[in-house]
Amino acid sequence: MEQRIELVITRPGRMLLVWFGGLAVCISVAIAGVIAVERLGENAVIVWLVLIIGGSLFGLYWLGKRNGAKPVLLTLWEDKLLVQDLTTGRERDVHYDNIVSYQHSEFDGVELLRIKLKDGSKERIGINDMHKHQTLSPLLKEFEAALAIHQRASNGAAKVVREKTFFEKSISTVLLVMLSGLMAWVTWMIFTSDKPLGADILGCYASFIAYAMAWCNARVQRAT
Incomplete structure (x- = not known):
């Protein structure tokens, strides 16, 4: 493969x-x-x-x-992930046997796949809409499929743990409820006040919407 x-x-x-x-x-x-x-x-x-x-x-x-960015070629083999810097030609091997856990997070146009290795080091593959509109979904799908195949073939190899992100934890729901209440109060204050709507208030709404969208995107993982 x-x-x-x-x-x-x-x-x-x-x-x-x-x-x-x-x-x-x-x-x-x-x-x-x-x-x-x-x-x-x-x-x-x-x-x-x-x-x-x-x-x-x-x-x-x-x-x-x-x-702030560089092009890379990621190749998924049966036993490793090869990361090649297309600018310098340098290559890094991430062997599946050396992986302890991984985490995939996404928030406000920034997406990150963080892989933790047995020696304590971490391989980070992150993208940002600022540089190019893209997604890690194809990589994550192929990476998890390769891990599953490798683990079945290795007969008893240590299972790689998928770490939960903040938005996959119950605390994110608690915070969303608190923020919703706060934004409802802010909205009520705006309609009952004669002061004009400031840029800082608009920024608060934008941040709340970004948080709510990230929370919604994690609903499938949160249910498992």
Whole structure:
């Protein structure tokens, strides 16, 4: 059996470097610019800050999209998962006999397959809609099928555990009920208040919707 799947996976270390490094540069440029244009008046300072904030957000997004991911080829064999970096050509073997557990999680456009090995190390295969619209569902399906076949053929090999994610645990339901009550109260306050709807409130609604969708997506695993 051999299954090949190509993905563009995230590079967490590179993403952090881009974001924190870029943020430090943006703050430095913003401060230097404020000092330079301050003598032109308050309006000039405001215009400068709007330009630098807008430009910084676009620049950080562009840099993260360009440098925060890499293409890989995943090949599932009868006894291992081969991860090949298509940029450098480097390969990593993940033998099924060395796997202790794995976990698949998905939230707000970010999907991750984390494989824990017997030596304590972890293999992470993550994707982000920021880089390319894709899904780990085909990989997860083939990976679990390969594990099942390998375990049946190994006659008594240690069973690989599928770890539950946060949204597959009962605590996620409790938190959803609490958040629903909170959002109902916020909605009531909005309709009974004369204050305009702020961007922070819209952000709260967006976060709640993302949480509720992730909870709904995990309903099948939660029932097992």
